[in-house]
Amino acid sequence: MMPIIGRLFRERSIEISIFGRLLNNRTVINVIKCCRFARQVEDEELTAEEARGVLVEVAKLNLNPCHVDIGKLAVNYRRHGGTRHLGDYVSDELKGATGAVMESSQKTDIVLYGFGRIGRLLARELIAKSGSKEAIRLRAIVVRQNGDNDLMKRASLLRRDSVHGSFDGTITIDHDSNVIIANGQRIQVIYASSPSDVDYTVYGITNALVVDNTGRWRDRE
Structure with missing residues (x-):
């Protein structure tokens, strides 16, 4: 389920929820808990298999950016779907959101120079907004390499923060x-000692907005 949810959010700005609880940037355990939450709302169980079945049908539709509650769809299909195919039922329920996908504006690539606590918190915010209508996406971070296992250490620091808690996803x-992959989003880790040492085009990044998190670079030069 998680790859489908992430892809719908990143590529088409479609938010998926189960009875109002957003599934974007969640773990598998979180999704299972959301399914169990259905008992408190509808007084009956919702299985992960039912939720996934609806999600698969949602992904097949040509939806514009929207919010889809697969929990409500699954329960309503069980109650009122009858002999209809699940795909037909979901398509009819969401027909108001289907049609030609709206063209999104050109996204601005963001590169973070430095990856201390400020950089990691900013990265979390950018990752959370990567599939929204805000036309920005985090493409890379630039740091100095600290040992052979530097990539693993930086991923671990992004995953857990002693003050702000665990990464949501x-x-x-x-x-x-x-590359660090956060909620399906690929973030290139570039090793360099100064901004002038980096050729971003090598990584397919052009006209990026570089954000300095070190406090070292304070002028336009």
């Missing part, structure tokens, strides 16, 4: 590409 690592 999943974080993995692509060692071969030197």
Whole structure:
């Protein structure tokens, strides 16, 4: 379920929830808990399989940016769907949100120079907004390499903060590409000693907005 939820949010700005509880940037355990929450709302169980079935059908539709409650859809289908195919039922229920997908504006690539606590907190905010209508996306961070396991350490620091708590979602690592993957979003980790040492085009990044989190660079030069 998580890859589908993440893809719908990042690529099409579609938010998925279960009885009002957003599933974006959640873990598998969180989703299971949201399914169990259905008992408190509808006085009956909602299985993860039912929720996933609805989610798969939602992903097939040509939806504009919207909010879809797959919990309500699943329970209502159980009660009123009858012999209709699940896909037909979901399509009819969401027909008001279907149609040609609206063209999104060109996104601005963001690069964070420095990845201390300020940089990591800013990264969390940018990741959370990556699928929203705000036309920004975090593409890379620039840091100095500290040892052979630097990538793993930085991913761990992003995952857990002693003051602000755990990252809301999943974080993995692509060692071969030197990339941190946060909620499905690939963030290139670039090692350099100064901004002038970096050729962003090598990583497919052009006209990026570079945000300095170190406090070292204080002028336009």
